[in-house]
Amino acid sequence: xxxxxxxxxxxxxxxxxxxxxxxxxxxxxxxxxxxxxxxxxxxxxxxxxxxxxxxxxxxxxxxxxxxxxxxxxxxxxxxxxxxxxxxxxxxxxxxxxxxxxxxxxxxxxxxxxxxxxxxxxxxxxxxxxxxxxxxxxxxxxxxxxxxxxxxxxxxxxx
Ligand code: MG
Numbered sequence: 001x002x003x004x005x006x007x008x009x010x011x012x013x014x015x016x017x018x019x020x021x022x023x024x025x026x027x028x029x030x031x032x033x034x035x036x037x038x039x040x041x042x043x044x045x046x047x048x049x050x051x052x053x054x055x056x057x058x059x060x061x062x063x064x065x066x067x068x069x070x071x072x073x074x075x076x077x078x079x080x081x082x083x084x085x086x087x088x089x090x091x092x093x094x095x096x097x098x099x100x101x102x103x104x105x106x107x108x109x110x111x112x113x114x115x116x117x118x119x120x121x122x123x124x125x126x127x128x129x130x131x132x133x134x135x136x137x138x139x140x141x142x143x144x145x146x147x148x149x150x151x152x153x154x155x156x157x158x
Contacts, residue, residue: 002093005052007044007151013101013144021099021106021149022113022130023075023120028104032147035064039074041099041130044151045117046074046081048095052155053085078120085155086122093154094127101147106132 013019017031020039032038046058061084062069062077069077095117099106106113110130118125135142 001157003052003054003090003155003157005048005050005153005155007047007049007051007153008149009040009043009047010140010146010148011038011040011043012140012146019104019147020074021109023073023116024109024112026104026106026109030144036062036069036072036074036077040147040149041097041113041117041151042074042078044097044149045095045121045153046078048151048153049085049090049092049121049155050081052153053088053090055081055084055088075116075120078117082121089157090155091158092121092123092127093156094123095121095129095151095153097128097130097149097151099130099132099147099149100135100141101132102134102137102142102144106130 011032013030019026019028019031021041140146
């Protein structure tokens, strides 16, 4: 059986916060606000794999009302979520993501991010891809106030 899963997330950007995408620290004047470390890409990927496997969503597994997840490392949340997905018999076929922000540019960090996500999801890097886009000055992302991520995955159960 194969199943697709879609994940989306948006985080406000604030001066003095780290800008994290898939566990990779990207130099930037602003970074993601959040109860956790704010890694918007990790959050969207968690929702994609949970959606495909029908195991819930990030808010159910890791409630932002729970002090345990204050400043949480989102890549360790992704590993925990993937462990549940794997436990249910699923493996990742591929993952494709779009990061939407005005700055910083994502492309110079793409290979590092792909490697980081592939490592967490226990697949070769060829199965993970990522694109960066600007929002042409439109909306919160376009005005540099937020970063948005869409993630689409395909899971397979043998
Ligand atoms: Mg989030």
